[in-house]
Amino acid sequence: MKQLSILIFITFFSFSSFAQDAFTLVKEGELAPDFTIVLEDGSEKQLSDLKGKVVWINFFADWCPPCRKxxxxxxxEVYEKFKDQAFEVLVIGREHDWTTVHNFKKExxxxMPFYPDPKRDIFSKYAKQNIPRxxxxxxxGKIAVxxxxxxxxxxxxxxxxxSELLK
Structure with a gap:
């Protein structure tokens, strides 16, 4: 019985790790897919406009417990530490609109800046599911992590x- 439990445990964790990887559409070392985010004032910013900077993209949802942690x-530890360097954080609310991300940020x-991705247009260039990412x-412009x-x-x-990338 103990051996069966161990086998089930190993199988479960091997499968869950594989399943998460199977939903990732990009790999480290590849050029990051370009996208456009709309700023609150209606202007736009493209990821490619940030070449020369280190960019941390975070996909979250306000209802997601690991995201909230x-x-x-x-x-x-990231935004406050690196914001005055050649660095940018893009916190993107998967399936959220401006009102949702604005209220969550304020609450x-x-x-750090938050942006909506109401139809998963940006998220779908990087992954099929699972957050936070x-x-x-x-x-x-290459994916380092x-x-x-x-x-x-x-x-x-x-x-x-x-820290290494910013040196």
Whole structure:
């Protein structure tokens, strides 16, 4: 019985890890898919406009518990730390509109910028499902980090990678 339990445990975690990877549409080392975000004032910004900067893209939803755990770290440990360097954070609300992301940001007291992706137009260039997701884009526009979910130790590793990329 103990062996069966161990086998089920290993199978489950192997499958769940594979299933998450199967939903990722881009890989580290590849050129990041370009996209356009609409700013609150109606103007637009393209990812390609940010070439020469390190860009941290975070996909979240306000109802997602791991996203809610991760976002305070992203705001304080990443945005506040690197905002005055050649760095940008794009926090993108999957299936959210401006009202939702604005209210969520205000309610939580975040300083980092939030953007809506109401029809998953941006998200669908990077993944099929599962959030939170983080993609760090290097100064040349290539994906340096692609991560799924939130684990504090992995998150700290991503921050270290950003520090290296900014040197």
């Amino acid at each position: 991760e976002l305070p770290h992203l705001d304080k 939580k007291g975040y300083k 983080n993609f760090v884009i290097d100064k040349n 692609a991560s799924i979910g939130f684990k504090e130790d992995e998150f700290k590793g991503i921050i270290e990678k950003v």
